[in-house]
């Protein structure tokens with residue numbers, strides 16, 4: 609089985625020239641590829657990309673990362689040089705400066721939805737997670753511009769954060785908006801909504817906590833509905849089907865706009881963790 613770390617392209621998340629961790633002059637931080645390692649069963653759910661940060665995003669990353677950002681430890685990577693080292697154990701109170709109900713957004717992209725929802729919901733904290741740095745820069749620039757104190761970002765594979773950093777029963781909600789659809793059948797194993805991942809997310813949710821997914825990929829929507837409905841610890845808040853778009857309070861994102869433009873229907877699913 610191919611795993612996250614068998615793929616050298618995964619090294620793109622932490623590289624030299626990264627505004628978060630400026631490259632050392634002696635180039636010890638040149639991009640390095642992960643060395644072979646023991647397989648550990650986590651499949652890469654994201655597309656490796658090397659998009660450049662815009663000037664605004666790079667500026668936000670340089671100035672604001674110490675306050676807003678957290679780097680997720682990947683215990684199987686061997687390229688953790690001091691400058692690119694992950695942060696210590698995930699400590700949400702330290703990151704946010706308070707203890708409030710926490711909403712985790714998996715694959716926050718450019719962070720438009722995260723910023724919008726956090727602005728409308730100041731009593732809860734919002735953590736946007738992605739492997740791609742420019743989008744995180746965009747989100748913290750939005751947070752600064754809007755004066756949002758309840759937004760933070762984490763860079764890296766959210767599966768490690770969920771597995772190793774988030775306590776059982778501790779999340780108020782998990783948002784998965786327009787996850788990579790991996791349309792080819794041989795790539796379906798990379799979809800983030802799978803029984804195992806959903807069981808992990810459900811475990812990390814507090815009783816009554818919500819898992820909200822959205823997609824513009826009809827066949828993935830069916831898979832989501834099947835997988836979420838089959839999880840014994842989750843309950844569909846909208847009968848046996850999809851949630852009405854106007855009932856979910858989710859801002860429109862770039863991916864949604866593109867799906868609508870291309871004539872794809874949008875499906876929202878909102879499930880709740882059944883209380884103990």
Ligand SMILES: C[S@@+](CC[C@H](N)C(=O)[O-])C[C@H]1O[C@@H](n2cnc3c(N)ncnc32)[C@H](O)[C@@H]1O
Nearest residue numbers: 653654715716717738739765766785786861863
């Ligand atoms: C198709 S984009 C959608 C972005 C955003 N939610 C929106 O609606 O515009 C999916 C995002 O999920 C991120 N992603 C996928 N798997 C991830 C993982 N395991 N950990 C962190 N981010 C992940 C990708 O990097 C990508 O930015």
